[in-house]
Amino acid sequence: MAAKIGRSVSEFNNELKLRGFNVWQLESDSNATKIYSRKDFYKICLTTGKSIIHYADRSFEAEGTVLFFGNPHVPYSWETLSTTYVGYTCLFSEDFLRLSERSESLQQSPFFKIGGTSILKITESQRLFLNTIFQKMMEEQQTDYTYKDDLIRNYIHLIIHEALKLQPSENFEQQKNALSRITSVFLELLERQFPVENSDRPLSLRTAQDYANSLAIHANYLNRAVKETTGRSTTTHITERIAREAKALLQHTDWNVAEIAYSLGFEYPTYFNNFFKKITGMNPTTFREALV
Missing domain, CATH: 2.60.120 (Jelly Rolls)
Structure with missing residues (x-):
């Protein structure tokens, strides 16, 4: 170039x-x-x-x-x-x-x-x-x-x-291994949403249905492809990636919990708190304080 x-x-x-x-x-x-x-x-x-x-x-x-x-x-x-x-x-x-x-x-x-x-x-x-x-x-x-x-x-x-x-x-x-290719496309599309760089721009894709719509395929087909290729569900991949990003934002930004919740597509901070605690066993504030 x-x-x-x-x-x-x-x-x-x-x-x-x-x-x-x-x-x-x-x-x-x-x-x-x-x-x-x-x-x-x-x-x-x-x-x-x-x-x-x-x-x-x-x-x-x-x-x-x-x-x-x-x-x-x-x-x-x-x-x-x-x-x-x-x-x-x-x-x-x-x-x-x-x-x-x-x-x-x-x-x-x-x-x-x-x-x-x-x-x-x-x-x-x-x-x-x-x-x-x-x-x-x-x-x-x-x-x-x-x-x-x-x-x-x-x-x-x-x-x-x-x-x-x-x-x-x-x-x-069409790729010979259609399920493998669809899975690869889904994983790349998932990763493209990160890192979250602006607290005012929430994730546009949050659910398996969102990704299926974006790829113009049926959600059941996407779920089957991802499950057969990786052994884990579409929702599991999405959940784990959002959880990793949540941890990174809590550790590396000064955004408050509400801003982080919004940036990750949660309508209310309470929903994010429940999500985070289910994944990590502690609420976001406690997680952040433990990093200090």
């Missing part, structure tokens, strides 16, 4: 969070998908090379140029197979795009929604045109132009509209 030589991952993430947007050029960088907090940002990639993209419970083997749309609420991973892998990536938050009230949520768009078309095959002429848009975004983010964010938003919308004209790729394959 030539655009970030000499910059630390921390500096990149701080800048990304502050601005809500970043775009850069890929140059034989297979680790580009792993350096930022994916739970906050949507992603559009234009890449040329050979790779396997795992998206939710499906996989796509890509050779040539593809346009990829990543949703922070849908687990995905990228395996680069070729030695030469080039293109562009842009990340943006939904707040940055500032959709009007009449616009649909990004999560409901045909590219970002679960079950939608996340990968498109791109011809050479389309690649050259899209390259130009990404290059313009890269140039614009370096300027002092007062309205550059508005201009960049227009470029993102232009990419989306160009994609709407294209046909979706049909080379998706």
Whole structure:
């Protein structure tokens, strides 16, 4: 990633969070998908090379140029197979795009929604045109132009509209071991909610049904997959992960118990107290005092 030589991952993430947007050029960088907090940002990639993209419970083997749309609420991973892998990536938050009230949520768009078309095959002429848009975004983010964010938003919308004209790729394959893949997706989606960094933003997924809805599958199917693969229920995994986060927040933050309860999705502190005591044998306040 030539655009970030000499910059630390921390500096990149701080800048990304502050601005809500970043775009850069890929140059034989297979680790580009792993350096930022994916739970906050949507992603559009234009890449040329050979790779396997795992998206939710499906996989796509890509050779040539593809346009990829990543949703922070849908687990995905990228395996680069070729030695030469080039293109562009842009990340943006939904707040940055500032959709009007009449616009649909990004999560409901045909590219970002679960079950939608996340990968498109791109011809050479389309690649050259899209390259130009990404290059313009890269140039614009370096300027002092007062309205550059508005201009960049227009470029993102232009990419989306160009994609709407294209046909979706049909080379998706269901994983041979569907139950194992669903379990892997669930566990990654669970982990993506952590760490909790803001007491004003509670967990959006709290129950097995929430995760099933997010993955567009039946809750019974999710439960069966997780149970057969790990030997433990979906609810057990969720409960244990929330309990670990509760302990970390009690130990490493100065948030009061009510703030921690809210951040973890509990409607009332009493519910959190009961939950925590059932798991640890002591209430949150006693646990925190014992750490001193």
